[in-house]
Amino acid sequence: MKYFSVLTLAVVALLLTTAPANAQEESWADRIKFKGDVRLRHERIDEDSAEDRARMRFRSRFGLSAKVSDDVRFVFQLATGGDSPVSTNQTFDDGFSTKDIGVDLAYIDWQISDNLHFYGGKMKNPLYKAGGVPLIWDSDLNPEGFAVKYSSGNFFGTAGGFSAEERSSSDDSLLYVVQAGMEFPVGDAAKLTAGIGYFAYTDTIGNAPFYDGSANGNSVDLGGDYIYDYKNTELFVELKTKVGDWPLKVYAHATQNSDAPVEDTGFAVGAKVGSAKKDGETEFSWTYMDIEADSVIGTFGDSDFGGGGTDSDGHILKAKYAVSSKIFLGGTLFLNSIDRFQGTERDYNRLQLDVEFKFD
Numbered sequence: 001m002k003y004f005s006v007l008t009l010a011v012v013a014l015l016l017t018t019a020p021a022n023a024q025e026e027s028w029a030d031r032i033k034f035k036g037d038v039r040l041r042h043e044r045i046d047e048d049s050a051e052d053r054a055r056m057r058f059r060s061r062f063g064l065s066a067k068v069s070d071d072v073r074f075v076f077q078l079a080t081g082g083d084s085p086v087s088t089n090q091t092f093d094d095g096f097s098t099k100d101i102g103v104d105l106a107y108i109d110w111q112i113s114d115n116l117h118f119y120g121g122k123m124k125n126p127l128y129k130a131g132g133v134p135l136i137w138d139s140d141l142n143p144e145g146f147a148v149k150y151s152s153g154n155f156f157g158t159a160g161g162f163s164a165e166e167r168s169s170s171d172d173s174l175l176y177v178v179q180a181g182m183e184f185p186v187g188d189a190a191k192l193t194a195g196i197g198y199f200a201y202t203d204t205i206g207n208a209p210f211y212d213g214s215a216n217g218n219s220v221d222l223g224g225d226y227i228y229d230y231k232n233t234e235l236f237v238e239l240k241t242k243v244g245d246w247p248l249k250v251y252a253h254a255t256q257n258s259d260a261p262v263e264d265t266g267f268a269v270g271a272k273v274g275s276a277k278k279d280g281e282t283e284f285s286w287t288y289m290d291i292e293a294d295s296v297i298g299t300f301g302d303s304d305f306g307g308g309g310t311d312s313d314g315h316i317l318k319a320k321y322a323v324s325s326k327i328f329l330g331g332t333l334f335l336n337s338i339d340r341f342q343g344t345e346r347d348y349n350r351l352q353l354d355v356e357f358k359f360d
Contacts, residue, residue, distance in 0.1 A: 109123075
C-alpha cells in the first residue's frame with residue numbers, strides 16, 4: 001500500500017499547486033453540474049428448492065461534477081444500497097426504517113493531454129465492456145485506486161492499480177489491470193471494436209473472500225479462504241451497425257483464469273437492437289453468459305445473474321422504452337442455472353420491472 005500512499009500525496013500536491021485560472025473567473029454555480037436518478041423496481045425470484053420471492057426495491061443516486069481547473073474535474077456521488085460493492089438497490093422492508101446512503105463515487109479526473117486522462121479515487125469502472133455485459137464486473141462496481149486512459153486515432157488503452165482489500169494482519173490484496181483495443185470501420189455503416197486485457201489480484205490464496213467473506217461461487221478451503229489466485233486474460237469484440245433505422249450491436253466477451261486448474265473460463269455473447277434515449281424509442285437485448293466457478297472473483301460479478309457470483313449460466317433478456325428523455329420503462333428476465341460445479345444444479349429465474357427517472 002505504500003506505493004498508493006506516495007502516489008496519493010503526489011497527486012494531492014499537484015492539484016493544490018495547479019492554478020485554476022479559468023475556474024477562479026467562473027462562479028461556483030458555473031463550475032458545478034448536478035445529476036441524479038431514481039429507479040423503482042418490482043422483482044420476482046423463482047428458485048428451485050426455495051420459496052418464491054416478490055419484493056419492491058428502489059435505487060436513488062445524486063452526484064455532482066465540479067470543475068477544479070480547465071483540465072481537472074472532481075466527481076462525487078451518493079447512492080442508496082448500503083456498503084455493497086455491486087448493488088445500490090434498497091429493498092422496501094424493516095418496518096419503514098430509515099435507509100442507508102453511502103459514498104458511491106469520489107474521484108479526480110485529470111485530463112493531462114488531449115489523449116490522456118488520469119483518474120484517482122473511487123471511480124467509475126474505466127475498463128471497456130463489450131456490449132456492457134457483466135461477465136467480469138457488475139455495472140455498479142466502482143473500483144478504488146488509480147487509472148490512466150489513453151486514446152489516439154483508432155487505439156485505446158487503460159491501465160490501473162486498485163486496492164481490493166487492506167489487511168492489518170497480512171499482505172493487502174491489490175488488483176492490477178491493463179487493457180487495449182482498436183476500432184475498425186467495416187464498410188460505410190459499421191464499426192468493429194476488438195481488444196485484449198489482463199488483470200491480476202495479489203494475495204488471495206489463504207485469505208477470506210472480499211467484502212463479506214462469502215465465496216459467491218469461488219472455491220474455498222474448510223476455513224472459508226480462497227484456494228486459488230485470480231490472474232485473467234480477456235478477449236472482447238463488438239460490432240455496431242444498423243438494420244434499417246434500428247441500431248444493432250453484436251458482442252462477445254471471454255476470460256480465463258490461468259491460476260485455476262478447472263472451472264477457469266467465462267464467456268458471454270449477445271446482441272442489442274434499438275436505442276431508448278428519446279421520446280418513444282425502444283431497445284431490446286439478449287445475452288447468454290457462462291461463468292465457471294473460478295473464472296473470476298465472484299464478489300465483483302453481476303449481483304442479479306444467478307443470484308450473484310459465479311458457477312452459473314443462462315440468458316438475460318431486456319426491453320426498455322423511453323417515455324421521454326427523462327422517464328424510462330424497462331424489464332429484465334434472467335433464466336439461469338446455478339451451483340453446477342457444487343453438484344446441486346438448479347434453476348434460478350428472476351424478473352425485474354422498472355420505472356426510472358433521471359435529471360441533469
